Amino acid sequence: MSTAAPFAFLVHPRARIAEDLARVWRPLGRVPEGLVDAAVRRLPLPPYAMSRVTLDEAPVGHVVLVPFGARHLLSEPHEGRARVSRAIDLAARLGAGVVGLGALTATVTAGGATLRGRTDIGVTNGNAYTAAIVEDQLLDLLAGAPERRVAVVGATGSVGTTLVRLLARAGSVDSLLLVARGTARLEALAAEVGGRVPTTTSTDIHDVRGCDAVVLLTASSDALLGAEHLAPGALVLDATQPRNTSPDLAVARPDVTVVDGGVVAVPGMDLRGGQIGLPRGLAYACFAETFLLGLAGHRGHFSTGVPTLDHVEHVRGLAQRFAQHGFAAAAPTSFGRPLELPAAVR
The missing domain is CATH 3.40.50.720 (NAD(P)-binding Rossmann-like Domain)
Structure with a gap:
C-alpha cells in the first residue's frame, strides 16, 4: 500500500499584488501597489516556500510562492513558465513527490502539459x-x-x-x-x-x-x-x-x-506561515487534489492538460478514502x- 508523501502547491499574487504579498511579509501591504507590481514584474525574484501545510498538526506539504502576478503571467507567458519551472525545482528540493499548479500557473503551462517531460517530480493541475x-x-x-x-x-x-x-x-x-x-x-x-x-x-x-x-x-x-x-x-x-x-x-x-x-472543507488542515486567502480548514479544490495525491503516496504525473472522467473518479475515490479528514464541498x-x-x- 502506498504511504503518504510530502506535496507542494504553487500559488502566485492575484490582482492586488501588494495585498497578497502582505500575507507573506506584512510590511508589503503598506507599499504602493504600482511599486510592488513593477518590482515583481522586473526583478528576478526566486520562488519562496511561504508556508508549511499540516494535517492534525502533522506536516504534510508546502505552499510555494511564484513571485509573478496574475496579469504578468497572462501577458508574459514565457517568463511565467520559467518562473513556474523554478518553483517546481524548489518543490522537488523540499522533497515533494507531487506538485499542484495553483490558479494561473496551470494556465501558462497548458494545464501542466508543458511539464510532462519532468521525471523528478509529479505534476497535477488539480482540475479533476x-x-x-x-x-x-x-x-x-x-x-x-x-x-x-x-x-x-x-x-x-x-x-x-x-x-x-x-x-x-x-x-x-x-x-x-x-x-x-x-x-x-x-x-x-x-x-x-x-x-x-x-x-x-x-x-x-x-x-x-x-x-x-x-x-x-x-x-x-x-x-x-x-x-x-x-x-x-x-x-x-x-x-x-x-x-x-x-x-x-x-x-x-x-x-x-x-x-x-x-x-473544499478539510477541517484539520492548517498553513503555518503565509496564508492563501481562505480561512483555516478550507482549501481550493486544486489544492485539495494535490493534498489527496500526497496522502495516497501518488508518484508521477496525474492530471495534466484536460482531465479525463477516469481522473475525476479516481480523485473522488481518494476523497472517500480520506473522508475522515473532510474533503467535501465547503x-x-x-x-x-x-x-x-x-x-x-x-
Whole structure:
C-alpha cells in the first residue's frame, strides 16, 4: 500500500499584488501597489516556500510562492513558465513527490502539459477535483429549481471541458450554453455532448442572460461578469482564481446569488506561515487534489492538460478514502462570507 508523501502547491499574487504579498511579509501591504507590481514584474525574484501545510498538526506539504502576478503571467507567458519551472525545482528540493499548479500557473503551462517531460517530480493541475467539486456545488444549488439552464463560461478550458462532460453524462441539467473564445473548440465540444443534453455555443458573454445558472471557469486577471449580463434571480458559481466577479455585483444585483466555487472543507488542515486567502480548514479544490495525491503516496504525473472522467473518479475515490479528514464541498459562501441561500435554491 502506498504511504503518504510530502506535496507542494504553487500559488502566485492575484490582482492586488501588494495585498497578497502582505500575507507573506506584512510590511508589503503598506507599499504602493504600482511599486510592488513593477518590482515583481522586473526583478528576478526566486520562488519562496511561504508556508508549511499540516494535517492534525502533522506536516504534510508546502505552499510555494511564484513571485509573478496574475496579469504578468497572462501577458508574459514565457517568463511565467520559467518562473513556474523554478518553483517546481524548489518543490522537488523540499522533497515533494507531487506538485499542484495553483490558479494561473496551470494556465501558462497548458494545464501542466508543458511539464510532462519532468521525471523528478509529479505534476497535477488539480482540475479533476475542481470539476468534481464544482459539479457537486452546482447540482446542490439547482436542487428543486424549476429550470436548469446552465451556462459554462470558459467551457473549453481544462476544468470547463471536464465539467461539461460530467454534466452531460449525468443528464442533470435541462440545457447547456458553452461560452469561450475559440469557435472551433466550442463547436467540437458541443458536438460531443449535444446528443445527451441540448447544447448551444457562444463567444459573447452577454448570451448568459438566457440562463438560470452561470459557472465561471475562465482564466482572467480581472472581474469579467457584470450586472448587465445576468437574468433576474440568476445563480452564479465563480470557481476562478483570480475571481471573475466583484463584490459590486452583489450590490448592483441583490436578486442574484453569487457563490464561491471550488472550495473544499478539510477541517484539520492548517498553513503555518503565509496564508492563501481562505480561512483555516478550507482549501481550493486544486489544492485539495494535490493534498489527496500526497496522502495516497501518488508518484508521477496525474492530471495534466484536460482531465479525463477516469481522473475525476479516481480523485473522488481518494476523497472517500480520506473522508475522515473532510474533503467535501465547503458550506456555501459568497465573497468569503457565509451564505444563506434563498429557499428556492436550498
